[in-house]
Amino acid sequence: xxxxxxxxxxxxxxxxxxxxxxxxxxxxxxxxxxxxxxxxxxxxxxxxxxxxxxxxxxxxxxxxxxxxxxxxxxxxxxxxxxxxxxxxxxxxxxxxxxxxxxxxxxxxxxxxxxxxxxxxxxxxxxxxxxxxxxxxxxxxxxxxxxxxxxxxxxxxxxxxxxxxxxxxxxxxxxxxxx
Numbered sequence: 611x612x613x614x615x616x617x618x619x620x621x622x623x624x625x626x627x628x629x630x631x632x633x634x635x636x637x638x639x640x641x642x643x644x645x646x647x648x649x650x651x652x653x654x655x656x657x658x659x660x661x662x663x664x665x666x667x668x669x670x671x672x673x674x675x676x677x678x679x680x681x682x683x684x685x686x687x688x689x690x691x692x693x694x695x696x697x698x699x700x701x702x703x704x705x706x707x708x709x710x711x712x713x714x715x716x717x718x719x720x721x722x723x724x725x726x727x728x729x730x731x732x733x734x735x736x737x738x739x740x741x742x743x744x745x746x747x748x749x750x751x752x753x754x755x756x757x758x759x760x761x762x763x764x765x766x767x768x769x770x771x772x773x774x775x776x777x778x779x780x781x782x783x784x785x786x787x788x
Contacts, residue, residue, distance in 0.1 A: 624731035625670025638751030
């Protein structure tokens with residue numbers, strides 16, 4: 611298995627965003643939480659950060675898988691997509707600049723998938739915090755964190771649509787030209 615640093619980053623960011631949102635909610639909802647963690651359990655900010663950094667990757671991977679399912683797999687007609695992908699690969703392989711074209715295609719496709727996972731992470735943060743506001747502690751800080759995450763959902767969605775349009779244009783032009 612070829613596991614690269616880029617995978618840790620790709621899967622970690624959605625998980626870390628989700629965890630940071632939840633931690634922010636708990637810190638602002640329970641002002642003495644950090645002191646209690648240090649006093650009762652001996653946790654320092656550094657050790658807590660290390661634990662959360664490690665947990666963020668698997669959580670981010672799960673968020674990435676959920677975003678793939680609902681944002682890509684369910685939305686596309688598989689046979690049509692596979693046929694188009696196969697046709698594109700054949701055009702790229704037979705081209706003199708095939709490696710450069712493939713690298714650009716890989717870059718654009720990765721951005722689309724990464725941004726979708728980040729959007730799902732922010733959306734999941736909003737939902738989770740809203741549930742906690744209802745069941746745990748209804749605070750202004752929790753509402754503000756939800757609004758910030760909702761703004762990021764919108765911003766990331768716009769960026770994702772930009773990269774999707776760029777990717778679709780690139781695929782169309784590649785198939786036309788080669």
